[in-house]
Amino acid sequence: MWMYIGTCTGKHDGGILRCDLDMTTGALSSPVIVGETINPSFLTISSDGNYLYCVNEIQDFAGQAAGAVTAFKIDRKDGKLIQVNQQSTRGGLPCYLVIDQTGQNLLAANYWGGSVACWPIAEDGSLGEMTSFWQHEGSSVDPKRQDKPYAHSINLDPKNRFAIAADLGADKLFVYRFDADGGGLAPHDPPSTSLDPGAGPRHFMFHPDHHDIAYVINELDSTITVLSYHPSLGQLSIMQTVSTLPPNTGGENYPAELQISSNGRFLYGSNRGHDTIAIFAIDPQSGKLTAIGHEPVRGEWPRNICIDPTGNYLIVANQKSDDVLVYRVNRESGKLMPLGGPLMVSRPVCIKFLNDGQ
Numbered sequence: 001m002w003m004y005i006g007t008c009t010g011k012h013d014g015g016i017l018r019c020d021l022d023m024t025t026g027a028l029s030s031p032v033i034v035g036e037t038i039n040p041s042f043l044t045i046s047s048d049g050n051y052l053y054c055v056n057e058i059q060d061f062a063g064q065a066a067g068a069v070t071a072f073k074i075d076r077k078d079g080k081l082i083q084v085n086q087q088s089t090r091g092g093l094p095c096y097l098v099i100d101q102t103g104q105n106l107l108a109a110n111y112w113g114g115s116v117a118c119w120p121i122a123e124d125g126s127l128g129e130m131t132s133f134w135q136h137e138g139s140s141v142d143p144k145r146q147d148k149p150y151a152h153s154i155n156l157d158p159k160n161r162f163a164i165a166a167d168l169g170a171d172k173l174f175v176y177r178f179d180a181d182g183g184g185l186a187p188h189d190p191p192s193t194s195l196d197p198g199a200g201p202r203h204f205m206f207h208p209d210h211h212d213i214a215y216v217i218n219e220l221d222s223t224i225t226v227l228s229y230h231p232s233l234g235q236l237s238i239m240q241t242v243s244t245l246p247p248n249t250g251g252e253n254y255p256a257e258l259q260i261s262s263n264g265r266f267l268y269g270s271n272r273g274h275d276t277i278a279i280f281a282i283d284p285q286s287g288k289l290t291a292i293g294h295e296p297v298r299g300e301w302p303r304n305i306c307i308d309p310t311g312n313y314l315i316v317a318n319q320k321s322d323d324v325l326v327y328r329v330n331r332e333s334g335k336l337m338p339l340g341g342p343l344m345v346s347r348p349v350c351i352k353f354l355n356d357g358q
Helices: none
Strands: 002-007 013-019 032-036 041-045 050-056 070-074 081-088 092-101 104-108 113-118 133-135 149-156 162-167 172-179 184-196 201-206 213-218 222-230 235-245 254-260 266-272 277-280 287-297 304-309 311-318 323-329 334-342 346-352
Touching: 002 041, 002 334, 032 081, 041 092, 041 346, 050 081, 070 092, 070 104, 092 149, 104 162, 104 201, 113 184, 113 304, 133 184, 162 201, 172 235, 184 235, 184 287, 201 254, 222 254, 235 287, 266 287, 266 304, 311 334, 311 346, 323 346
Parallel strands: 149 201, 254 304, 304 346
Antiparallel strands: 002 013, 002 346, 013 032, 041 050, 050 070, 070 081, 092 104, 104 113, 104 149, 113 133, 149 162, 162 172, 172 184, 201 213, 213 222, 222 235, 254 266, 266 277, 277 287, 304 311, 311 323, 323 334
């Protein structure tokens, strides 16, 4: 199975890498650069497997104080990426993007800009002119990290009716009504759900089987919040907040990514600083979490984790130690078993798979 790796290139040469994941052994092939672009820190792939999109996490694009999103066509013979076009995000340091369920729109979050945006996707995979843009407002208790809004992700609900944007600076989950045909975003009523002061919500996801349950990992207070969701009303309510760290753990830590096992029984969260993967069991009725352990990442700063489409492997991208590791997922216990040594990759920050069945 092809695995694409987004990286932080800075101003250096580099871009998006591809390697092969052996589905029997979990071994990774040597990575090769397949798409040259600046700071492709987050990726997403179209459902038909023909196009890949990335953010360019920069603050100066085409003479604007903005980042960019780039569309690539995937060559299905060798996995190389052919750039189709780019569009400005109108906000600095875009850090997350997602394609809606119809495949008609790309949505992105601008971290430094504290905003979210949407573009139409044409039949040739290109991105049209921006159809919607919203500037967040608000701040919270941390004077260094929460002096203004910092939009960190945006996701669609399972019915494609609402978009939820996690804003680290405002300590809020902003909710937007979403029009797939027109690519429109409009603030919902109520427009947001507030989290604990100083939480710093980062990435958000719905449970794959229970669409009335959602989770958000909080970067600043090392927690995960469990929320109930009312699909017809687009409303979120907090049910539980748990720590991503073992009891009585000190030191600097910034959780980054969360993933749910393919059977929906376990949730994983990455700890940057503690340098572990926190493992939780998910209650099948309530969706609440129970901590069951922490697995070391054998590197530094696990910026991203990703479970492959078969559910057998969890991949960790360690940004500061410049490596990627593979773990076998135990479907019954949720535990992770490391496989082999690290694959050396310069500043890996995002993992996405192209399923052979696409």
